Amino acid sequence: MFTFQFFTLFSSLIYVAFFLGRINGRPGGYVRITGKWRLEECHPSGCITDLFIQMAIIMVLKQTLNNVFEFSAPWLSTWLKKKRKPRKKRSCSPCGRSTEWDACDDHEPPCDPELDTWLTNYNLNEVNAFSLFEEFLEMVMQFSFTTIFVAAFPLAPLLALINNVLEIRLDAIKMVSLERRLVPKKTNNIGVWINVLEWIGVLAVIANGLVIGITSDFIPRMVYRYRYGPCVGRDATGLDCMTGYINNSLSTVRVSDENIRRDFQPNQLVFKDINVTHCSYRDYRNNEDYSYTSQFWLILAVRFAFVILFEHVIVICKFIVAWFVPDIPQVVKNDRLQDKLHRLQKELRQRTHPRVASGCW
Numbered sequence: 001m002f003t004f005q006f007f008t009l010f011s012s013l014i015y016v017a018f019f020l021g022r023i024n025g026r027p028g029g030y031v032r033i034t035g036k037w038r039l040e041e042c043h044p045s046g047c048i049t050d051l052f053i054q055m056a057i058i059m060v061l062k063q064t065l066n067n068v069f070e071f072s073a074p075w076l077s078t079w080l081k082k083k084r085k086p087r088k089k090r091s092c093s094p095c096g097r098s099t100e101w102d103a104c105d106d107h108e109p110p111c112d113p114e115l116d117t118w119l120t121n122y123n124l125n126e127v128n129a130f131s132l133f134e135e136f137l138e139m140v141m142q143f144s145f146t147t148i149f150v151a152a153f154p155l156a157p158l159l160a161l162i163n164n165v166l167e168i169r170l171d172a173i174k175m176v177s178l179e180r181r182l183v184p185k186k187t188n189n190i191g192v193w194i195n196v197l198e199w200i201g202v203l204a205v206i207a208n209g210l211v212i213g214i215t216s217d218f219i220p221r222m223v224y225r226y227r228y229g230p231c232v233g234r235d236a237t238g239l240d241c242m243t244g245y246i247n248n249s250l251s252t253v254r255v256s257d258e259n260i261r262r263d264f265q266p267n268q269l270v271f272k273d274i275n276v277t278h279c280s281y282r283d284y285r286n287n288e289d290y291s292y293t294s295q296f297w298l299i300l301a302v303r304f305a306f307v308i309l310f311e312h313v314i315v316i317c318k319f320i321v322a323w324f325v326p327d328i329p330q331v332v333k334n335d336r337l338q339d340k341l342h343r344l345q346k347e348l349r350q351r352t353h354p355r356v357a358s359g360c361w
Contacts, residue, residue: 055149124179
């Protein structure tokens with residue numbers, strides 16, 4: 001269930017982050033669906049903007065709608081049950097306060113507040129074995145959204161915190177007033193969810209490294225600044241080292257080429273009554289044969305080098321922190337061992353002196 005929801009919800013984010021605008025070709029050689037429709041381009045400011053918008057919609061709109069439906073569905077169900085079946089008040093005789101059934105002259109059972117509580121709880125919405133599973137699934141999916149693409153949307157942890165502050169109150173109302181009480185069970189941990197969170201943490205390191213190194217323009221900017229920019233080999237005092245970066249990141253095609261003209265409408269080839277002869281697009285290609293330039297391969301190599309270095313450094317730091325900060329605090333371990341010792345001592349006394357343990361002499 002988790003795997004299905006994970007790939008369903010993250011498929012669009014993965015496409016936007018790592019495939020959008022990278023497999024659509026170039027002018028004169030665009031990749032088309034069924035030979036007709038072009039693939040979507042990235043935002044002019046970069047694919048990181050599209051990823052930011054996607055994450056903002058998920059963390060704001062999706063979380064809000066989830067809370068609304070998660071609370072309104074059981075509330076509406078409870079309200080409809082009360083409307084369809086009016087609550088009948090039990091009539092109690094004056095002797096109904098007695099704890100003995102036979103003490104009532106009219107043979108009515110006595111009023112039992114505990115029984116009324118059970119009946120009220122029974123009339124609430126039913127819960128099953130998957131009720132708690134769905135709560136865990138929701139929190140783990142939120143943790144995934146918050147960590148895996150946090151480099152593209154740094155506000156995700158803050159929005160998750162605000163959502164959880166509100167949701168914890170809504171869940172409390174839902175579990176106490178709208179649903180039947182869950183049967184408590186003693187357990188040592190949260191089970192397989194610990195391993196799931198561990199793998200999400202590792203995946204988050206890899207994904208954020210890819211977002212910074214591949215999706216964003218961080219690497220192309222650094223390569224231009226220190227390899228092709230105006231500050232290379234000269235004093236950079238009072239000089240903007242990013243001057244000319246936009247023009248450097250654009251390639252040019254000749255509109256006179258018949259293959260190029262097929263990709264444009266006739267009105268697109270005229271600008272202010274002047275025929276357009278050249279067109280620029282974002283890529284690192286040669287203006288003659290449209291092959292990739294040496295700058296493209298240099299940027300690609302630096303991208304992969306950065307991703308590998310980033311992932312190894314962060315993963316090592318993660319495991320070091322995990323080694324110093326245990327999953328279960330030592331105080332909790334000691335309390336559990338102490339509780340287990342008391343239970344074993346009690347069982348031992350019962351087996352050694354059964355009559356004394358039971359209070360019989």
